[in-house]
Amino acid sequence: MGSAFGCMPKEDLTGGMGSRSKRGSKSRSQRKMAASEEELLHRQALAMAIQQHQLSQRFEGSMSRRIGSTSSRRRDLPDSITNGKQQPLILEDLETRKIILVHGEGFGAWCWYKIISLLEEVGLNPVALDLRGSGIDNTDPNSITTLADYSKPLTDYLHNLLDDEKVILVGHSCGGASISYAMECYPKKISKAVFLTATMVLDGQKPFDVFSEELASADVFLKESQFLVYGNGSDNPPTGLMFDKQHIKSGLYFNQSPPKDIALATVSMRTIPLEPIMEKLSLTPENYGMVRRFFIQTLDDRMLSPDVQEKLVRENPPHGIYKIKGSDHCPFFSKPQSLYKILLEIAQLP
Structure with a gap:
């Protein structure tokens, strides 16, 4: 049905991994420099999350986020996107260079900082958006x-594009519902849609339905969940969902992610609006069905199990399927290089 993308060598863009030669192949000063670069990158990301240091670009009222320096990342360019002479690949004849990154529940534009840097490195134009009530x-x-x-930030962005301009949408987790809704509203402005271990729902289905087999039915969940937020008072229906810091650290989302990225998520994740994920989507073949869909499976995912992901692609077959071995629910943290290579491959598909 599509091409499968195998496991990449285990990597960590933050510099936390890599062999250490007993003979000291790197000088102590080089190691200190690498550590300093690593610390600087995470300081920038953390500062963004707590609004002490914000780097943003606005587009007609919607917020996009860009973090990280690309000037020092040239050496990290993967071999798979270089030509035989080991020169950076020149991307030509692309339908679009603009990739819109849509976060999942509780996250914000901040979670894409590694992917933004990698995509910019090869001349693509990533834009990460904060959905309403998310990020900053x-x-x-x-x-x-x-x-x-x-x-609304996503649909506003698409509405304000030029008539002949197209983008690639990437939705993570419950962000799959937002990009599905956008596909129904603006199919002619979307070149491809990428569902990253995401809620790729059918017409008439709720985003929550995707998780219900693992969590419980919606009725049971709403009665028993300890994570519910009652923004309008305990006598009224719940309005949100929030995992506390201990549950964030427990490995539900981040069983393969670096500790510093988990720390970033711990101080940055926000309450999840509940009603949008309980809403049934209306999706038509004439709109939603006209956009080519691709699904990226994460094979060490504890939030959305591989079995559930398989069910999603079986019931709603996409145009292509990719797999990332060794990735938890957040490959933008745990397997950024693998995710980046897949997005690059999809961008180059005619």
């Missing part, structure tokens, strides 16, 4: 009651 968007998550409202 100041909307109260408990006030968001529809998927249309939650996804």
Whole structure:
């Protein structure tokens, strides 16, 4: 049905891995320099998350986030995207260079900082958006009651594109519902849609339905969940969902991610608006069905198990399937190089 993407060598862009020769192949000063670069990168990401140091670009009222320096990353360019002379690949004849990165539940644009840097390195134009009530968007998550409202930064961005301009959408986890909604609204402005271990739902299905087999039915979940937030008071229906720091650290999302990225998530994740993920989507063949879809499976995922991911692609077959071995639910942290190579391959498909 599509090409499978095998396991990449285990890597960590933060510099935390790599062999150490007993003979000292790297000088102590070089190691200190690498450590300093690593610390600087994470300081920048953390500062963004807590709004002490913000690097943002605005587009007609929607917020995009860009983090990290690309000037020092040339040496990390993977062999698979270089030609025989080991020169950086020149990307030509692309339908679009613009890749819109849509975060999942509780996350924000900040989570894409590694992928943004890698995509920019080869001349692509990544734009990471904060959905409403996420990242540094100041909307109260408990006030968001529809998927249309939650996804408004994305649909506003697409609405303001030039008539002949197209983008590639990438949606992570529950961000799959937002890009599905956008595909229904603006199919002619979307070249391809990439579902990254995401809620690739069918017409009439709720995003929550994707997780219900593992968590419980919606009714049981709403009665028993200890993670529910009652923004309108305990006498009213729940308005949000929030994992506390201990659950974030427990490995549900980050069983393969570097500790510093887990720390970043711990201080950055916000309440998840509940009603948008309980809303049934209306998707038509004439709109949603006209956009080519690709699904990226993460094979060490504890949040959305490989079995559930297989069920998603079986029930709603995409145009292509890729797999990342050794990745948890957040490959932008745990396997950034592998994820980047897949996105690059998809961008080059005619």
